Amino acid sequence: MSVAPQERGKGAPQERGKRAPQERGKVVPQGRTLLPVVVHAPRGVGHLRGDESFPDAARGALADTQLRRNLGHATATIRDKRAKVVGEVDDWEALRTAGKAIKDHTMARLPELLTQLEANVTAAGGVVHWARDATEANQIVTRLVAETGSREVVKVKSMATQEIALNEALADAGIEAFETDLAELIVQLGDDKPSHILVPAIHKNRAEIRELFARTLPGVDPELTDDPAALAGAARQHLRERFLTAKVGISGANFAVADTGTLSVVESEGNGRMCLTLPETLITVMGIEKLVPTWQDLEVFLQLLPRSSTGERMNPYTSLWTGVHEGDGPQSFHLVLLDNGRTAVLADEAGRETLNCIRCSACLNVCPVYERAGGHAYGSVYPGPIGAILSPQLTGIEDNASLPYASTLCGACYEVCPVKIDIPSILVHLRAEHVEAQRETRRVPTAEAISMAAASWTMADASRWEKAQTASRAGRLLGRRRDKDAGRIRSLPGPLAAWTAARDAPRPPAETFRQWWARDRGADT
Amino acid sequence: MTAAVPGRDIARETVLTRIRDALGPDPVVPEVSRDYVTGSDLEPDAVVERFAERVDDYRATVHRTGHAELPATLAALITASGAGRVGVPVGLDYAWLTELPDDLEVVRDQPTYDTAALDTLELVVTASTVGIAETGTIVLDASPDQGRRALTLVPDHHICIITTDQIVHTVPEALPRLDPTRPLTMISGPSATSDIELDRVEGVHGPRTLHVIIVTD
Incomplete structure (x- = not known):
């Protein structure tokens, strides 16, 4: 059986497709309308949909004065840091322009570049897997971990694995996943949800974190103070043994380089280096849009990302690896390439540039709506302005209909975006798409x-x-x-x-x- | 394609077909203009000065010394640290270690040492590959004088030696000097986190103390 017709078949149950906009009404010689199916991230798995609409979810957040104080303090701090280090770069606008062009170029050549990446990773001793959606990615990773015989994994913070709810899938298979990024650890210990792309526990202040550690960390010093250095020290002590004995590490990727097969993780704490270096097996889950064509292209993103993200000239640690390195690090490396709705984003020319996002979170930190409502109100693991355009496109507008309205269209997000994603225009585009979808489904006008x-x-x-x-x-x-x-x-x-x-x-x-x-x-x- | 095709190939073909459908038959491929700064406008001495200043800015400690004084500088630093057991990569220059105190245990890394063995090291001394002045960054590429990645990760104190000819001004000058087939680690200051109220705190999982010795001749 050929794969492509199956893909286009109307009967495939998991594919709640719609026509790609540019293909609408196109007629093939047989007189049939050609329907390339746009496949969104499936329902029932992953963390892309909230339980309630943005306005309903935001109402609770707005009433929480502690939360608003925490967010106001944290976002103001990071805004100042970013502005200072971006201000010292004379060619910042030229770097943004190049960053956008490289990503636009990447998307246009995606099939070719992905197969080039696959060939180079494979030649370097890695194994490449393809996952159509969250369910398939979870199955692949679960199987790979099971094959090692290990019942636990250490994880370095990754948006892709949060998106697909990998930890829950592993737990269902009896495998325990330990988050090792400090903020992810805070979220995991509190049985909480992440509320920021860079700092998932941004909604918690030091006193709340001290209380959580005192309650949940085994053997913690009862005299533990709420000094951030002491809290970081407690996390170090808690995870140290875990790192030194872990057999399997799981990561995301900040960048993959097509022409060399190199993967990269950009981090601060060293938990990334631990997960990428000490285990015998490394599994990296990466969205298909996260690659760049050439090694040289990294010179742009390694300048744009740290300054936009943590407001540093460079983050403390960046790891770059290519397949398996003999005598150094994991001797078994698997790369899982994830679609999960990304091709649906790609199919919409007006929204496509959403895939250029490098997950720096600068747009969250400047957004007046995010600062007041917080990340949980967005329902998805991708909050803030980028989440308001990414989540509805990954799931289909009907599942995140309120998000394109979760903005004042002030344009601050576009100003700070290191790859110049025109978030306000895409918000307006998605609002129009929502209105259009409503009109198509309702007999009675709204x-x-x-x-x-x-x-x-x-x-x-x-x-x-x-x-x-x-x-x-x-x-x-x-x-x-x-x-x-x-x-x-x-x-x-x-x-x-x-x-x-x-x-x-x-x-x-x-x-x-x-x-x-x-x-x-x-x-x- | 036959029904015997493994699931991996079906998923692969499906994703690639979806992408081709999404892009349409003839997607426009934009040119990338590189109008940003790729070289340096600084004199070599100024580049080294900037490097020292920026490394220091991220709470790493910077020392400057000549080749002749390097063994004494290193010995003084290690003695001051109080470390009794020091790891070095197998290819580190022996001449650098000639003035270490007699009671210091110097361990040359071996492939048979597991993580627990590395955890007994209190300090590690390595060379480096490239320094980037603008960002205060040191790059290690796991060459014999830098060692495998775990060696500079597990011990809590890292002393890193760099020569002035290894230091460049900008990130675009650094990347062509690096070999992507090697495992690379870029280090900018000691391990840190901003996860609590976005305040930067030094010292989490990686080495909590970083000393950089610039060899100036």
């Missing part, structure tokens, strides 16, 4: 569609517009209740309540601009 049609009718005629403006003054009755709400309407009546469920409406002015003009300047004209 309240929004009805009000837009009504507004269009009203605004098309000057006298109708004037009457409507006069009538709107009645709205002043709604906004006069309490002094602290002066000028704002917190809740509109009837169907309009949907608008004010997540925002305030301005109280209409006492007179309209046209009325003021007629009164003040009317005599002159």
